[in-house]
Amino acid sequence: MRRRLLPAPLLTAALIVMWLVLNRSVSAGQIILAVLFGVAAPALLAPLRPARPRIRRPWVLLRLIGVVGRDVIKSSMEVFWTLLRNRSEPVHSRFVHIPLDLRDPSALASLAMITTVVPGTVWCELARDHSALLLHVWHAPDEAAFIDHYKRTYERPLMEIFQS
Structure with a gap:
């Protein structure tokens, strides 16, 4: 009651x-x-209110927090130096479609927050069936390498934390 x-x-x-x-x-x-x-x-x-998430691997969560912190600093410096450097080298900004294996609502919300806090990436759209994500990336000369990095660095740990 x-x-x-x-x-x-x-x-x-x-x-x-x-x-x-x-x-x-x-x-x-x-x-x-x-x-x-x-x-x-x-x-x-x-x-x-959504159901309370169940965190299955807290150590992976702590490691992910450290990785995100490192990426925020690294990305901030990259954006800063890109703005200051000689304009002869172009910035390779683009929209990137990332296929998702992540389905848990709490994990997707966490992925959205991570994407938002890392400078140089903007979460633009999530497919209705949650199968893909559209990001705008400040500097991604190699789209395939960026997708691999994003999935390996952020999506896989979130899958371990929320879906294992």
């Missing part, structure tokens, strides 16, 4: 505090409205 009434207690508390801060009042009426909103919104929206 309690789980249905408060499916996300931290979210409830955050909504109550946010309501009171935004209204700049702690009057009895505002507190009642804040509590009603804070309890009702998560309870009514609980069916829309």
